[in-house]
Amino acid sequence: MTATRQILGVRFFNGDVDEAVASMVRHGGFLVAPSGTCLARLRDDEPYRRAMLAADLAIGDSGLMIVMWRLLRGEKVPRISGLKYLKRLLAKLKDGRTTEIFWVLPNERARRKLLDWSHREAFAVKIDNCYVAPHYGLEIEDRHLLALIEGRRPAHVLIAVGAGPQEKLGYYLRENLSYRPAIHCTGAALGFITGDQIMIPDWADHFYLGWFLRLIEQPQILIPRLTRAFEVPWLIWKYGENLPPLGRRSEIEA
Helix, strand or coil: CCCEEEECCEEEECCCHHHHHHHHHHHCEEEECCCHHHHHHHHCCHHHHHHHHHCCEECCCCHHHHHHHHHHHCCCCCCCCHHHHHHHHHHHHHHHCCCCEEEEECCHHHHHHHHHHHHHHCCCCCHHHEEECCCCCCCCCCHHHHHHHHHHCCCEEEECCCCCHHHHHHHHHHHHCCCCCEEEECCCHHHHHHCCCCCCCHHHHHCCCHHHHHHHHCHHHHHHHHHHHCHHHHHHHHHCCCCCCCCCHHHHHC
């Protein structure tokens, strides 16, 4: 049994990053790494909520969640950022060299950056295994992607399309594929590594400052998202281990 700590209804992994990587490599399933801005979605996005509760492994990416849980509940939960997890996973898979990865990317620029990075790092990336995802709606179904993965049957599927859609897509794939790959929903972490997003130094990631560097780089994108992160302390105080009730956005904002 994997040791977990339940926060807001989600079972977060209670081990270190190497144990998380080893578990996914060994058992497959799908992994999520929700940020603080994403946790508020549990209240108003039913498909996202469904996906989060069904995740095989959830890692505590949100520094705000980790800090507030310790302050309000007096318990320490290990923080494993999506960036740290992805770096450790790629290092492990590069050493293997024979493990195939299917990459789900947000746009053509991200695909070019991934291929450029693969050449610099001598990391094998097959261009046929790079899929630029469409813009998904509230509910996600992508039969074309499903058929591509079924045809190639990679051991790993790395989804980097952004928080919200990525968790729903990971859940959709796990439920509909005929086999069980390891599906890693790590959002912007891949862009930090390939250069598609601002670089996050290890020290900034360690001290929970990745969000601040992103805010400086992309204030027009990050400021609206961060307003939702302010809900996290209140959610933890009010609901603790329990899943917040689901309501319509209009009711929540009233």
